[in-house]
Amino acid sequence: xxxxxxxxxxxxxxxxAMRILIYKYMAEKEVAVALxxxxxxxxxxxxxxxxxxxxxxxxxxxxxxxxxxxxxxKYALCEPGCNCELEQDxxxxxxxxNCEETVCLTEQKIPHINLPDGYIAEDANxxxxxxxxxxxx
Amino acid sequence: xxxxxxxxxxxxxxxxAMRILIYKYMAEKEVAVALxxxxxxxxxxxxxxxxxxxxxxxxxxxxxxxxxxxxxxKYALCEPGCNCELEQDxxxxxxxxNCEETVCLTEQKIPHINLPDGYIAEDANxxxxxxxxxxxx
DNA sequence: ATTTTTGATGCAACGGAAGTGCATTTATTA
DNA sequence: TAATAAATGCACTTCCGTTGCATCAAAAAT
Numbered sequence: 199x200x201x202x203x204x205x206x207x208x209x210x211x212x213x214x215a216m217r218i219l220i221y222k223y224m225a226e227k228e229v230a231v232a233l234x235x236x237x238x239x240x241x242x243x244x245x246x247x248x249x250x251x252x253x254x255x256x257x258x259x260x261x262x263x264x265x266x267x268x269x270x271x272k273y274a275l276c277e278p279g280c281n282c283e284l285e286q287d288x289x290x291x292x293x294x295x296n297c298e299e300t301v302c303l304t305e306q307k308i309p310h311i312n313l314p315d316g317y318i319a320e321d322a323n324x325x326x327x328x329x330x331x332x333x334x335x
Numbered sequence: 336x337x338x339x340x341x342x343x344x345x346x347x348x349x350x351x352a353m354r355i356l357i358y359k360y361m362a363e364k365e366v367a368v369a370l371x372x373x374x375x376x377x378x379x380x381x382x383x384x385x386x387x388x389x390x391x392x393x394x395x396x397x398x399x400x401x402x403x404x405x406x407x408x409k410y411a412l413c414e415p416g417c418n419c420e421l422e423q424d425x426x427x428x429x430x431x432x433n434c435e436e437t438v439c440l441t442e443q444k445i446p447h448i449n450l451p452d453g454y455i456a457e458d459a460n461x462x463x464x465x466x467x468x469x470x471x472x
Numbered sequence: 473a474t475t476t477t478t479g480a481t482g483c484a485a486c487g488g489a490a491g492t493g494c495a496t497t498t499a500t501t502a
Numbered sequence: 503t504a505a506t507a508a509a510t511g512c513a514c515t516t517c518c519g520t521t522g523c524a525t526c527a528a529a530a531a532t
Contacts, residue, residue: 321432
């Protein structure tokens with residue numbers, strides 16, 4: 199509990215009750231979550247608050263946004279020391295076509311790609327779709 | 336003109352006037368287009384028709400859908416002989432952070448990725464963001 | 473300790489994009 | 503030409519993301 203408060207403080211985010219709850223929720227889920235998921239989990243809270251919490255977390259490097267091809271933004275906690283902006287830190291995301299869940303595969307980095315002349319890469323996003331470990335087993 | 340009709344026929348799509356126009360439009364654009372783009376280009380036509388045309392084209396393998404991280408579906412014509420479903424045919428897409436345009440880099444294939452045990456890949460989507468050839472030159 | 477200021481939360485509403493049901497028109501083929 | 507199937511158009515719905523403004527709680531300054 200205190201670690202969460204510390205993590206938020208360290209990243210310049212005031213550790214309010216709601217924020218701690220959301221952080222905790224995401225830490226327990228282990229899969230990327232959409233705003234809707236959080237909404238369902240905290241039905242009493244206002245959508246805007248949850249929305250802005252995610253945005254704040256994202257800005258402050260606590261979570262990173264994931265675009266898994268569903269056209270719904272997902273978010274996952276950054277690993278300690280994760281620098282989502284840096285190219286060498288870009289890991290891939292896996293979206294299960296069966297359970298529809300998306301996970302970070304933090305060990306699998308996006309390989310370097312040679313682009314044609316004139317193209318300058320700043321960011322990359324690789325999402326692999328298929329059957330996840332839980333569903334294939 | 337006749338080639339377009341043939342292409343549509345070969346893929347089991349009746350070559351109506353509207354469909355030929357849309358195909359032509361996409362062929363000329365050279366960048367991936369959103370439904371909105373087509374809407375603006377053919378203001379007289381109904382959105383639903385355009386929407387369903389894209390869906391039909393996609394089903395019949397005439398275009399492939401691209402998810403460039405903007406949360407807006409883009410579409411691009413398949414190269415002749417493109418098999419979007421097949422893993423070895425997956426090329427990457429480049430999204431320019433400056434002009435906001437998305438292009439197919441059909442020569443750059445998505446490299447094979449080793450996934451952790453239990454994960455089965457069926458599809459992949461790599462989108463690289465940065466500055467495109469036109470904007471960097 | 474009280475005021476001032478800043479930041480967090482809640483409410484209401486908007487906008488864009490995707491999608492659907494049904495009626496109507498156009499094209500195919502019987 | 504009549505019957506059938508496919509394409510188009512209209513109206514509407516839903517879902518998600520987003521913003522403006524009021525209110526409430528917390529931190530800083532006096």
